[in-house]
Amino acid sequence: MNGTFSRRRDRLLTYRAMREGKITSSRRTRCSACGAESPQLEWDRSLQVCPRCGFHAPVGAYYRLSNILDPGSFQELEEKLAPADPLSFPDYPAKLEQLEEATGLKDGAVAALGRIEGRRAVFGVLDSRFLMGSMGTAVGEKITRAAEYADKKRLPLVIFSASGGARMQEGIFSLMQMAKTAAAIQRFQSRGGLYISCFTHPTTGGVTASFASLGDIMLAEPGALIGFAGPRVIEQTIKEQLPEGFQRAEYLLDHGFLDRIVPRSEWRTVLSQLLALHEKGGRP
Amino acid sequence: MSRFTPEEKVKLARHPDRPGTADFIDALFTDFFEQRGDRFCGEDPSILGGIARFHGRPVTVVGHRKGKSLEENLRCNFGMPSPEGYRKAQRLMKQAEKFGRPIITFVDTPGAYPGKEAEERGQGEAIARCLALMSALEVPIISVITGEGGSGGALALAVANRVLMLEHAVYSVLSPEGFASILWKDSSRADEACGVMKLTAQDLRRGGIVQGVLREPEGGAHTDWQAVFRTMDAALTRELAGLEKWKGPALARQRYEMFRAMGQGLPPAGREEP
Numbered sequence: 407m408n409g410t411f412s413r414r415r416d417r418l419l420t421y422r423a424m425r426e427g428k429i430t431s432s433r434r435t436r437c438s439a440c441g442a443e444s445p446q447l448e449w450d451r452s453l454q455v456c457p458r459c460g461f462h463a464p465v466g467a468y469y470r471l472s473n474i475l476d477p478g479s480f481q482e483l484e485e486k487l488a489p490a491d492p493l494s495f496p497d498y499p500a501k502l503e504q505l506e507e508a509t510g511l512k513d514g515a516v517a518a519l520g521r522i523e524g525r526r527a528v529f530g531v532l533d534s535r536f537l538m539g540s541m542g543t544a545v546g547e548k549i550t551r552a553a554e555y556a557d558k559k560r561l562p563l564v565i566f567s568a569s570g571g572a573r574m575q576e577g578i579f580s581l582m583q584m585a586k587t588a589a590a591i592q593r594f595q596s597r598g599g600l601y602i603s604c605f606t607h608p609t610t611g612g613v614t615a616s617f618a619s620l621g622d623i624m625l626a627e628p629g630a631l632i633g634f635a636g637p638r639v640i641e642q643t644i645k646e647q648l649p650e651g652f653q654r655a656e657y658l659l660d661h662g663f664l665d666r667i668v669p670r671s672e673w674r675t676v677l678s679q680l681l682a683l684h685e686k687g688g689r690p
Numbered sequence: 691m692s693r694f695t696p697e698e699k700v701k702l703a704r705h706p707d708r709p710g711t712a713d714f715i716d717a718l719f720t721d722f723f724e725q726r727g728d729r730f731c732g733e734d735p736s737i738l739g740g741i742a743r744f745h746g747r748p749v750t751v752v753g754h755r756k757g758k759s760l761e762e763n764l765r766c767n768f769g770m771p772s773p774e775g776y777r778k779a780q781r782l783m784k785q786a787e788k789f790g791r792p793i794i795t796f797v798d799t800p801g802a803y804p805g806k807e808a809e810e811r812g813q814g815e816a817i818a819r820c821l822a823l824m825s826a827l828e829v830p831i832i833s834v835i836t837g838e839g840g841s842g843g844a845l846a847l848a849v850a851n852r853v854l855m856l857e858h859a860v861y862s863v864l865s866p867e868g869f870a871s872i873l874w875k876d877s878s879r880a881d882e883a884c885g886v887m888k889l890t891a892q893d894l895r896r897g898g899i900v901q902g903v904l905r906e907p908e909g910g911a912h913t914d915w916q917a918v919f920r921t922m923d924a925a926l927t928r929e930l931a932g933l934e935k936w937k938g939p940a941l942a943r944q945r946y947e948m949f950r951a952m953g954q955g956l957p958p959a960g961r962e963e964p
């Protein structure tokens with residue numbers, strides 16, 4: 407127990423040091439969008455946004471929270487929630503074990519209680535390092551519990567999505583998580599709860615078609631790919647090439663599905679403003 | 691109960707002569723009044739819906755429509771709805787709640803349409819709203835998976851108090867072809883996918899995903915429509931009678947809790963109360 411806590415604390419402290427440029431390294435990192443190599447130090451200072459082209463590289467859930475929350479306010483919720491293998495899918499448990507080893511996560515979502523400039527909120531963050539942040543039973547359950555917890559404590563709910571969609575290895579049980587999470591969000595909102603949905607790159611499939619699209623406020627990081635069907639599936643279906651920028655955050659903003667695009671360095675400011683505008687969790 | 695393999699069931703579920711939503715409406719309902727359009731921008735024929743009487747009682751009925759001829763198939767986009775279809779469904783279901791009508795849905799789709807305009811108009815948002823809306827409606831909802839229950843496009847009409855399936859219908863997170871191509875990068879392994887996906891009515895009944903399985907004639911629903919209609923009529927009558935006693939908030943709560951329990955590791959199999 408203590409071991410877990412201190413490991414997590416170490417990790418958060420490392421992130422802060424990285425951000426403040428206290429950890430130096432001569433390593434250079436290539437951007438997967440523009441291909442340019444930049445010193446790791448510059449990437450760290452820009453919160454893993456490409457110093458050359460502005461590509462917002464996917465980041466882990468703890469790292470994201472460490473950039474947004476007031477220092478010392480992070481309190482993880484439901485950290486023991488573990489995935490199930492409802493289809494007895496070949497090799498799936500071994501894959502999960504391997505990913506837990508690599509990421510320190512039990513599955514692709516983290517839920518936490520935290521503060522932004524002193525204002526409390528419940529946070530859910532998907533982590534694309536874990537099977538593309540796909541939603542199986544554990545991810546669905548964690549998001550649902552986060553919504554139920556926010557409802558019980560009468561706190562706002564902020565969810566950062568990053569997901570390839572439903573978790574294939576859990577089959578129909580994954581699909582049902584769409585109904586379950588959408589229902590939990592609906593119930594939370596109908597009782598006056600504020601839900602801020604934040605899309606990050608990439609979010610597609612069952613996550614887009616459930617809780618992520620139901621925010622009272624809808625935000626996204628620049629350039630994030632957001633859609634129901636993935637671009638490759640669409641191109642195969644319509645047999646033509648999709649235009650540049652299709653399904654990107656800017657495109658969704660133009661088509662009326664987002665309130666604003668928020669660069670990674672501005673999440674704290676924007677969320678703080680929104681939480682302040684909905685003091686008392688948004689309830690009258 | 692079944693002599694068919696999962697691969698064979700997928701073929702039966704997709705059989706062109708299988709009765710579809712329009713056929714069930716013709717055979718089991720009277721006074722059908724079709725409602726069209728989403729009141730935002732369009733009408734999507736791949737979802738058919740309206741008001742009708744079921745044994746004299748007004749209900750709202752909504753379902754996927756694939757079409758029977760090639761011309762109809764094309765018009766209905768082979769049963770793959772666009773956001774306009776899902777928004778029409780939302781409109782009809784909200785109206786059902788307003789007027790206290792039970793809702794009956796027939797599910798039969800390969801999935802929501804993965805097209806450019808569908809994405810532009812918010813396919814994901816349209817499906818998400820269907821799920822959220824249905825989860826909270828205070829009227830009875832009965833859904834029957836009659837053919838292909840493909841992915842979120844199917845679930846969008848299946849957040850019900852009672853979810854039933856025809857014996858050889860299938861219901862899955864993705865088409866077997868899509869599943870094989872995502873997991874194994876090889877869509878030709880679709881038959882193998884059918885086996886591991888647990889997409890048959892019998893598997894799903896065991897897993898607590900559906901609450902009842904409706905017997906089909908020997909050889910499948912396409913061989914004897916009248917037999918299927920009799921079974922469907924009896925099942926809908928029975929389920930409606932069972933839900934009739936429940937007050938609105940209790941119906942919404944039961945639905946919430948049923949889906950809430952799916953995939954907690956303890957499937958609610960055997961739970962008989964609505």
Ligand SMILES: [Zn+2]
Binds near residue numbers: 439442456458459
């Ligand atoms: Zn770059």
